[in-house]
Amino acid sequence: MKHMLSALATMQVAVIGAAMAAAASPPAPRVVAHRGRTDLSEPENSLRTMRHSIAQGVTMVEMDLKPGRDGTLYLLHDEDLDRTTDGHGLLAALADADAARVHLKDGTGRVTDETLVSFDSVARWAAAEPRAHLMLDIKKTSPAAIIPIVRAHRLTDRVLVLTFDPAMARAAFAADPDWRVSVFVPDIDAFSTYRAMAGGHPMTAYIPTFAPASLFRAVHAAGVPIVTDAMMPVPTGTLDDHARKAGSGVYRDYLAGRPVDIFVSDRATHVLASR
Secondary structure (H helix, E strand, O other): OHHHHHHHHHHHHHHHHHHHHHHHOOOOOEEEEHHHOOOOOOOOOOHHHHHHHHHOOOOEEEEEEEEOOOOOEEEOOOOEOOOOEOOOOEHHHOOHHHHOOOEEEOOOOOEEEEEOOEHHHHHHHHHHOOOOEEEEEOOOOOHHHHHHHHHHOOOHHHEEEEOOOHHHHHHHHHHOOOOEEEEEOOOHHHHHHHHHHHOOOOEEEEOOOOOOHHHHHHHHHOOOOEEEEOOOOEOOEOHHHHHHHHOOHHHHHHHHOOOOOEEEEOOHHHHHHOO
């Protein structure tokens, strides 16, 4: 009996200690594959790459949306096709009939057999893949052009729409009362402005990597989810750059001092491994 009581006491201490440690540390954020990929050698804004990212344990993929000449939304970061595909010229001048002949390049510049990806094809995949959440960098694309596809595939509760200026944020809030909109919050004044603009609309604050930890804490205390990333330059390079040189503990150390709900990286699997 004495040994049993001692064992129970030890177990209780361990449980209490674990609970205290969990309370002291912020919960691990959702990790996002920037442009859908977990390694810079992979094609960006590629459905094949996104499938691979989800298979590796990532649960949110970021992508860039732009319309072609016929209004179809495609995944492309740049205005033109030249850097990431074997096509040339502006995406805005590309007809749907020609898109099927444009192939993606991987991170080394090698042309792949995957063609330019439409947002509708990504939404169709995500609808059948419950692990996948989508972060949509809509650039200058009208939110009203995106929401019909989101609704058609019943993804409203699995998308986060990125905006980086007040006009686009206002348009995104107006496009749908239920989808979550991310707004760019470099300081507490911007946070106050966007909170008033959002009203009761679901909102997430995208805080720059280099912002003071006090801003992260203030937004967190207000109950608003926070996004930040490992690609924005800090004084001596990006967090991803530092982690390549010093190891993935760089991510853990950065996140330990800030409440972050969603963390975007070009090296998402390395972030996951750092936990």
